[in-house]
Amino acid sequence: MSPSAEAEAPEVVEVAAQERPSVVERAKQRLESLGAMTQMTGQVLSRAVRPPFDGAALIFQVETLGVRSLPIALLTATFAGLVISLQFGYFLARFGVQYTVGRVVVLTLFRELAPVLTALTVGARLGSGMAAELGAMTVTEQVDAIRALGADPLRKLVVPRVLACLLVMPVLTVFADVVGLVAGALVVNAQYAISLDLFFQGALDAVFMMDFVSGVFKGAVFGFIIGLVGCFKGLTVEGGTEGVGRATTQTVAITSVAVCLADFFITKVTLYL
Amino acid sequence: MAFSHRKKEAPTFEFHRPTPGEQLIHFEHLQKAFGAKRVYDDLELDVRAGETLVVLGGSGTGKSVLLKCLIGLQRPDAGRILFQGHDVTGFSEEQFIPVRRNVAMVFQGAALFDSLSVGENVAYPLREHFPDMPLDEVRQRVAEKLALVNLPGTERLMPSDLSGGMKKRVGLARAIATNPEVILWDEPTTGLDPVTTQSINSMINSMKKKLGCTSIVVTHDLVSAFAVGDRMAMLANRRIVQVGTRDEFRRSKVPEVRAFLDARRVELEPGGMS
Numbered sequence A: 001m002s003p004s005a006e007a008e009a010p011e012v013v014e015v016a017a018q019e020r021p022s023v024v025e026r027a028k029q030r031l032e033s034l035g036a037m038t039q040m041t042g043q044v045l046s047r048a049v050r051p052p053f054d055g056a057a058l059i060f061q062v063e064t065l066g067v068r069s070l071p072i073a074l075l076t077a078t079f080a081g082l083v084i085s086l087q088f089g090y091f092l093a094r095f096g097v098q099y100t101v102g103r104v105v106v107l108t109l110f111r112e113l114a115p116v117l118t119a120l121t122v123g124a125r126l127g128s129g130m131a132a133e134l135g136a137m138t139v140t141e142q143v144d145a146i147r148a149l150g151a152d153p154l155r156k157l158v159v160p161r162v163l164a165c166l167l168v169m170p171v172l173t174v175f176a177d178v179v180g181l182v183a184g185a186l187v188v189n190a191q192y193a194i195s196l197d198l199f200f201q202g203a204l205d206a207v208f209m210m211d212f213v214s215g216v217f218k219g220a221v222f223g224f225i226i227g228l229v230g231c232f233k234g235l236t237v238e239g240g241t242e243g244v245g246r247a248t249t250q251t252v253a254i255t256s257v258a259v260c261l262a263d264f265f266i267t268k269v270t271l272y273l
Numbered sequence B: 001m002a003f004s005h006r007k008k009e010a011p012t013f014e015f016h017r018p019t020p021g022e023q024l025i026h027f028e029h030l031q032k033a034f035g036a037k038r039v040y041d042d043l044e045l046d047v048r049a050g051e052t053l054v055v056l057g058g059s060g061t062g063k064s065v066l067l068k069c070l071i072g073l074q075r076p077d078a079g080r081i082l083f084q085g086h087d088v089t090g091f092s093e094e095q096f097i098p099v100r101r102n103v104a105m106v107f108q109g110a111a112l113f114d115s116l117s118v119g120e121n122v123a124y125p126l127r128e129h130f131p132d133m134p135l136d137e138v139r140q141r142v143a144e145k146l147a148l149v150n151l152p153g154t155e156r157l158m159p160s161d162l163s164g165g166m167k168k169r170v171g172l173a174r175a176i177a178t179n180p181e182v183i184l185w186d187e188p189t190t191g192l193d194p195v196t197t198q199s200i201n202s203m204i205n206s207m208k209k210k211l212g213c214t215s216i217v218v219t220h221d222l223v224s225a226f227a228v229g230d231r232m233a234m235l236a237n238r239r240i241v242q243v244g245t246r247d248e249f250r251r252s253k254v255p256e257v258r259a260f261l262d263a264r265r266v267e268l269e270p271g272g273m274s
């Protein structure tokens, strides 16, 4: 081992020196990787809708991903509910309309905060977890082995994970809606002496089906993005164990930005429906 | 199972039992690069049916990539790969499935699936290639292959319970589960102690004797190379610099081969290691 490592050393230095790509070069790489991801998205979708379906693998992923992320989702939702209720309660009290706090909180929560905060926190966890898991399989040649043994890694690994994210995220969003609203009701009740009745009455009056549905729909879209990015980053890991670390951090960054971008566009569209 | 519903009409590969000595695999003007890094410029290599061909080469010379090109895990940039005269270079992923059923690979680090038991690992290719095989037969085939690699009754162990040498042997059992004609060995003895190395070498030889398999063994372990190789090829400077018998290699005057053989000889002599 050691003699060959010594012999390789100069080459490594050379490669490192070469690998300081220009801005143009890096932009090109980004675009290429975006193209590759788009291509994978198409391949995943076409496999997801055609038999054979692997229900057992999907259920397994829903279980692991769901259980893994439920505590964070609930905790985030609780504090989100607490904080916005306090803020809005304080703010609305200035105008003497603190009794409308339920309406404002429910809209903020259902339309924006529940789906987006869940996607940002849970998404970071799920996405980086998948990138690390698939990345480890890639560098230990397990993904190559799947192909060599006559199977299809997209079908075996990616489809169940992406579908599971797609299912789990909307469900978590609904949990976050409920938990956040209850937490909000309790804190305004204690802080501003607004009865639970009044709070929930206002909330129910204000909220339309569309508000609820748009939030859940966002959850599904975010789940799809998280699953795809995590799996893509995992399968395209380069450069051994170090590469796996890089892939996981990149996954967190990419999913966060992508979730915020997607949120803007979905909001824009759903507001005018 | 995957792909079975698609492209039934695509021209697929029909592997017929080769007569010993006939040309089985032919790499023709192969070129491959990863970005700016060229791995092969113009690589030519023949593999004959029934032989064990050892491909020697230093770290990072593209030994693993060569094996992966053969079963479509990597795609060459130019040149052709022929199997019994069939050009498989442009094959789609689906078309490669029958090739992969007949050409099995034993991976460098065994590449066992961590989440599956030893038995499930060995059964994996059977389930994929023969989805209709009855469960009893699968179980029997798994037991038979595990016995063949001297690990009988280990079905229930998990890969994390195994030593490096045992993993390699399970990887072999998994590779030969479908009774392939060709076995590709990616550094089968690297990182193993001398005794385990010895047992892997004899396993490579016994696969040839018992199953009549053709083997391509990629390695930089010279002891192992001379123990198993009928013929040898040296990969250096992005091409095959020499192909020949063991004796031709021992007497080789090709500078790359000489350098490789002599460097390792120093290592084995007393006081040779610095």
Ligand SMILES: Nc1ncnc2c1ncn2[C@@H]1O[C@H](COP(=O)(O)OP(=O)(O)OP(=O)(O)O)[C@@H](O)[C@H]1O
Residues within 6 Å of the ligand: A238, B034, B037, B039, B057, B058, B059, B060, B061, B062, B063, B064, B065, B066, B108
């Ligand atoms: N997927 C890939 N992406 C980019 N470069 C790669 C990839 N696979 C291999 N390479 C590069 O191609 C070259 C040959 O790789 P290969 O794994 O075939 O080497 P090897 O001869 O098997 O070496 P080792 O003894 O380390 O296993 C290496 O320089 C490697 O960095």
Ligand SMILES: [Mg+2]
Residues within 6 Å of the ligand: B063, B064, B065, B108, B186, B187
């Ligand atoms: Mg290798």
